[in-house]
Amino acid sequence: MSETLRAAEIVRVSLGARSYDIVVGHGALSMLGARLAPMLKQPRVFVLTDETVSNLHMGALEAVLKPVGIRTHVLSLVPGERSKSFSNLEHILDWLLSTGADRSDVLVAFGGGVIGDIAGLAASLMKRGMGFVQVPTTLLSQVDSSVGGKTAVNTPRGKNMIGVFYQPRLVIADTALLASLPARELRAGYAEVLKYGLINDPAFFDWLEGNGADVLALKPDAIQHAVATSCRAKAAIVAEDETEGGVRALLNLGHTFGHAVEAANEYRPDVLHGEAVALGMVLAFRYGAAEGITAPDVAAKVARVIGASGLPVELAHMPGGPYEASQLADLMQQDKKARGGRVPLILARGIGQSYIHPDADLASVAAFLAGELEKA
Numbered sequence: 001m002s003e004t005l006r007a008a009e010i011v012r013v014s015l016g017a018r019s020y021d022i023v024v025g026h027g028a029l030s031m032l033g034a035r036l037a038p039m040l041k042q043p044r045v046f047v048l049t050d051e052t053v054s055n056l057h058m059g060a061l062e063a064v065l066k067p068v069g070i071r072t073h074v075l076s077l078v079p080g081e082r083s084k085s086f087s088n089l090e091h092i093l094d095w096l097l098s099t100g101a102d103r104s105d106v107l108v109a110f111g112g113g114v115i116g117d118i119a120g121l122a123a124s125l126m127k128r129g130m131g132f133v134q135v136p137t138t139l140l141s142q143v144d145s146s147v148g149g150k151t152a153v154n155t156p157r158g159k160n161m162i163g164v165f166y167q168p169r170l171v172i173a174d175t176a177l178l179a180s181l182p183a184r185e186l187r188a189g190y191a192e193v194l195k196y197g198l199i200n201d202p203a204f205f206d207w208l209e210g211n212g213a214d215v216l217a218l219k220p221d222a223i224q225h226a227v228a229t230s231c232r233a234k235a236a237i238v239a240e241d242e243t244e245g246g247v248r249a250l251l252n253l254g255h256t257f258g259h260a261v262e263a264a265n266e267y268r269p270d271v272l273h274g275e276a277v278a279l280g281m282v283l284a285f286r287y288g289a290a291e292g293i294t295a296p297d298v299a300a301k302v303a304r305v306i307g308a309s310g311l312p313v314e315l316a317h318m319p320g321g322p323y324e325a326s327q328l329a330d331l332m333q334q335d336k337k338a339r340g341g342r343v344p345l346i347l348a349r350g351i352g353q354s355y356i357h358p359d360a361d362l363a364s365v366a367a368f369l370a371g372e373l374e375k376a
């Protein structure tokens with residue numbers, strides 16, 4: 001990894017007293033020590049990571065903290081979605097208590113979205129709130145999960161069902177860390193990048209259609225543009241609606257379908273979150289077409305572009321299947337956006353024209369899913 005910082009971009013998340021910076025750049029990790037030091041009362045941080053990230057990158061993290069005299073206490077979890085559990089939450093809190101962390105300490109999430117989501121929840125609960133900093137190491141976590149303060153653990157009854165909004169004080173997104181990420185994980189993160197184009201930025205979607213291969217090849221200019229543009233898009237929505245009373249629900253495009261698949265598959269690693277979201281976005285556009293909301297050729301184009309990057313676009317071929325339409329529809333009803341038994345779905349009138357459809361008819365969704373499952 002290059003030690004030099006290459007044209008870092010700072011994206012501000014404007015939330016009044018809880019505002020913070022996202023530092024995006026190749027080598028941005030080198031800025032962590034200087035940014036952390038003023039936050040600390042004692043020269044130490046607590047680091048939650050997973051075993052893979054620890055083996056690959058803990059040396060680099062410690063190397064940037066040592067020169068400014070910051071010591072680390074490290075806890076590594078088993079990698080993967082199943083670690084985002086109640087039992088691990090208890091384990092993390094017990095570790096923080098047993099190592100004497102107090103409210104003035106900072107918990108650094110060093111890993112992907114699994115680590116970031118559970119670390120944020122632990123930080124919010126620890127003595128009713130300790131400091132929290134995100135150092136995301138996957139594409140998905142750099143463009144999405146490290147920003148905006150959604151924290152959670154999963155339960156068998158649904159994805160991210162237990163959590164709070166708790167903002168980090170800083171996000172350092174070092175794109176150099178992505179060099180060690182497996183191609184499948186890069187693609188999964190790329191699904192959430194495509195999401196921003198589909199929500200409200202058709203020019204970005206067009207750019208991704210032409211430059212997606214360069215993003216996935218981690219060409220420096222392309223990856224930086226993709227990460228920074230995604231962070232700016234998310235920061236703007238979060239600043240407008242921190243706790244998902246309205247417009248933030250757009251960030252859930254593809255997720256009501258996708259989360260149902262993840263839960264039905266019991267969070268097994270053969271379906272990654274980004275893969276479920278990729279499929280979910282295609283299903284949202286196709287369902288829109290079935291309901292006369294989305295032009296069929298637009299839905300077909302979305303499936304073609306998503307599929308061209310190697311992401312799944314067919315429920316019938318999804319690992320972990322065969323899925324049942326009624327089970328998926330039941331899981332969709334558990335969605336956190338549901339109010340009084342009504343489930344909003346994020347649908348789209350076109351590329352970059354997503355909107356909150358307030359009251360989806362789950363019987364018609366189940367019939368639509370049954371049709372998707374019958375495809376050869």
Ligand SMILES: NC(=O)c1ccc[n+]([C@@H]2O[C@H](COP(=O)([O-])OP(=O)(O)OC[C@H]3O[C@@H](n4cnc5c(N)ncnc54)[C@H](O)[C@@H]3O)[C@@H](O)[C@H]2O)c1
Pocket residue numbers: 050051052053056079080081084111112113114115117137138139140141144145146147148149150151160177178179180181182185188189192273274
């Ligand atoms: N809070 C939010 O707003 C938000 C947004 C999107 C997704 N999420 C959540 O994020 C999670 C998915 O995040 P993810 O895709 O980052 O998964 P992840 O955290 O499981 O990481 C994916 C895999 O990549 C490995 N890895 C991480 N960094 C690496 C690196 N630099 N080099 C090599 N391997 C590396 C990990 O060990 C893991 O095996 C899901 O739980 C999802 O619900 C949350």
Ligand SMILES: O=C(O)C(=O)C[C@@H](O)[C@H](O)[C@H](O)COP(=O)(O)O
Pocket residue numbers: 144147148150152159160192244248249251252255336
């Ligand atoms: O930040 C948000 O808001 C999002 O919806 C981002 C999603 O990509 C992310 O997967 C989020 O965790 C889903 O939220 P949930 O509330 O449906 O669990």
Ligand SMILES: [Zn+2]
Pocket residue numbers: 144192255273277
């Ligand atoms: Zn997501």
